[in-house]
Amino acid sequence: MLFLDAGSSSFSGSLSLEEKRLFQYIDEHQDEFVQNLAEWVAVESDSIQPQLRGEVTRMMKIAAARLQDLGAKTTLVDIGVQQLPDGQNISLPPVILAKLGEDPLKPTVCFYGHVDVMPAKIEDGWKTRPYILTEIDGNFYGRGTTDNKGPVLAWINALSTYINLNIDLPVNIKFLIEGMEESGSNGLEELIQKEKDCFFSNVDYIVISDNLWLTTKKPALTYGTRGNACFSVEVSGGEKDLHSGGVGGIINEPMSDLIALLDSLVNSSGCILIPGIYDDVIPLTEEEMKQYEQIEFDLQEYKANIGVKKILYDTKEEIFSHLWRLPSLSIHGIEGAFYEPGIKTVIPSRVTGKFSIRQVPHMDLSKVEHQVKEYLENVFSKRKSPNKLMVSMQMGAMPWVANIDDPQYEAAKKAIKRVFNQDPDMIRDGSTIPIARMFQDITEKSVLMFPLGAADDGEHSQKEKISRSNYINGTKVFASFLLEISKLHKELQKASNLKTVT
Numbered sequence: 001m002l003f004l005d006a007g008s009s010s011f012s013g014s015l016s017l018e019e020k021r022l023f024q025y026i027d028e029h030q031d032e033f034v035q036n037l038a039e040w041v042a043v044e045s046d047s048i049q050p051q052l053r054g055e056v057t058r059m060m061k062i063a064a065a066r067l068q069d070l071g072a073k074t075t076l077v078d079i080g081v082q083q084l085p086d087g088q089n090i091s092l093p094p095v096i097l098a099k100l101g102e103d104p105l106k107p108t109v110c111f112y113g114h115v116d117v118m119p120a121k122i123e124d125g126w127k128t129r130p131y132i133l134t135e136i137d138g139n140f141y142g143r144g145t146t147d148n149k150g151p152v153l154a155w156i157n158a159l160s161t162y163i164n165l166n167i168d169l170p171v172n173i174k175f176l177i178e179g180m181e182e183s184g185s186n187g188l189e190e191l192i193q194k195e196k197d198c199f200f201s202n203v204d205y206i207v208i209s210d211n212l213w214l215t216t217k218k219p220a221l222t223y224g225t226r227g228n229a230c231f232s233v234e235v236s237g238g239e240k241d242l243h244s245g246g247v248g249g250i251i252n253e254p255m256s257d258l259i260a261l262l263d264s265l266v267n268s269s270g271c272i273l274i275p276g277i278y279d280d281v282i283p284l285t286e287e288e289m290k291q292y293e294q295i296e297f298d299l300q301e302y303k304a305n306i307g308v309k310k311i312l313y314d315t316k317e318e319i320f321s322h323l324w325r326l327p328s329l330s331i332h333g334i335e336g337a338f339y340e341p342g343i344k345t346v347i348p349s350r351v352t353g354k355f356s357i358r359q360v361p362h363m364d365l366s367k368v369e370h371q372v373k374e375y376l377e378n379v380f381s382k383r384k385s386p387n388k389l390m391v392s393m394q395m396g397a398m399p400w401v402a403n404i405d406d407p408q409y410e411a412a413k414k415a416i417k418r419v420f421n422q423d424p425d426m427i428r429d430g431s432t433i434p435i436a437r438m439f440q441d442i443t444e445k446s447v448l449m450f451p452l453g454a455a456d457d458g459e460h461s462q463k464e465k466i467s468r469s470n471y472i473n474g475t476k477v478f479a480s481f482l483l484e485i486s487k488l489h490k491e492l493q494k495a496s497n498l499k500t501v502t
């Protein structure tokens with residue numbers, strides 16, 4: 001067997017015999033773990049394009065079979081249908097609920113992950129084929145490698161290591177794995193509500209492993225994410241597309257109306273122009289400012305990681321607050337627009353713009369929806385266009401902030417220290433895990449986000465990758481986390497029992 005050293009792992013302190021065995025096994029079984037990742041990446045489980053829904057369902061079945069192989073009691077739960085914008089209904093992929101171990105003396109950790117991915121086509125500019133895992137210079141390129149198949153597999157690898165070494169699992173494990181995260185986690189809230197007093201009743205800790213570190217070298221723990229409100233704005237004119245030579249200049253073109261509307265949303269400094277949108281955003285506290293100051297951050301490296309030459313802000317404090325504490329508005333695309341190469345002298349009769357607003361705590365989703373609709377209707381009315389405008393909020397997810405004093409943050413810090421020999425950055429993230437806030441609100445359990453990917457992993461982009469080092473050391477960190485959380489949980493229980501007695 002080919003033995004490959006994952007590289008940057010440098011163990012802190014002396015490892016227990018158990019940890020030595022676990023880590024050695026993980027190092028020695030890298031090829032097998034990589035092969036599993038290649039098999040998962042090969043499934044085009046894109047949850048955005050309805051015609052690929054069958055592949056998402058196939059992916060769910062593959063993941064369920066893997067958990068079953070580990071000995072987990074696994075159920076694929078039907079969560080109903082999704083209504084598409086054209087009124088058609090298509091099945092949602094089933095959600096995996098699985099459990100491994102039911103020892104009442106052990107804590108129960110529930111891991112959440114998703115195995116759906118963002119769309120990826122070679123024509124988008126990929127240098128490698130997006131659904132064929134390709135290793136270049138210690139990095140595995142492919143859609144879903146870091147978001148989120150790699151981290152889900154790292155959990156599974158960690159568990160299979162315990163099982164294959166016959167080491168008693170220090171915790172009971174539950175899994176909730178879904179296939180619609182990238183689409184807004186359709187149907188999941190209802191399932192969590194339904195399972196609150198069943199599947200979740202004995203869960204002590206919920207762990208999500210998604211998003212990225214802030215840098216390429218230093219691990220991070222994430223204690224907050226922004227929400228997202230996704231809008232569509234449709235402008236329709238006559239009943240059919242028209243010849244731009246035949247009628248260009250004598251009608252109000254839907255595309256011109258739409259471009260004006262989209263252009264009215266945000267200025268070139270990134271400031272959202274919708275009146276009232278910042279009203280409920282609370283100012284940054286001094287404590288937050290101090291936390292930001294403590295985070296090491298290299299602006300040049302950050303720019304290189306995201307592949308841009310200039311960003312709107314010069315200081316790390318401004319960057320963090322704009323990513324984590326302030327809303328942002330991004331324009332994503334136009335349905336109905338001509339986008340192929342070449343020339344097409346047609347005036348489209350109906351076009352739909354897509355944009356989203358990442359919101360932060362204290363912003364109210366329905367208020368944002370109202371503000372957006374009122375503003376766009378107002379801008380449109382000023383154009384005196386006879387075309388028809390329709391604005392709708394397609395999806396709304398709430399922001400999430402955790403309590404970093406929860407014991408599992410402590411356990412995760414210890415596990416990181418043992419594997420990477422450094423303390424993690426404590427960060428928030430600008431993106432959204434729709435389910436994070438729902439977990440917290442509905443189950444009232446502690447939620448930890450434990451990212452594995454490095455800052456240059458390019459989630460959602462053409463060069464998505466995870467490094468061998470992060471994938472393999474990530475597997476070790478999760479194996480170690482299970483030991484740490486079980487130790488800490490026992491200590492806390494002992495302390496609380498003592499308190500009750502005295």
Ligand SMILES: C[C@H](N)C(=O)N[C@@H](Cc1c[nH]cn1)C(=O)O
Nearest residue numbers: 147181182183184210228431432
């Ligand atoms: C962080 C996670 N991998 C992710 O990318 N989530 C999506 C979820 C979403 C939000 N609106 C629609 N989908 C994201 O943040 O874009």
Ligand SMILES: [Zn+2]
Nearest residue numbers: 147148210211
């Ligand atoms: Zn993700």
Ligand SMILES: [Zn+2]
Nearest residue numbers: 147182459460
């Ligand atoms: Zn994603």
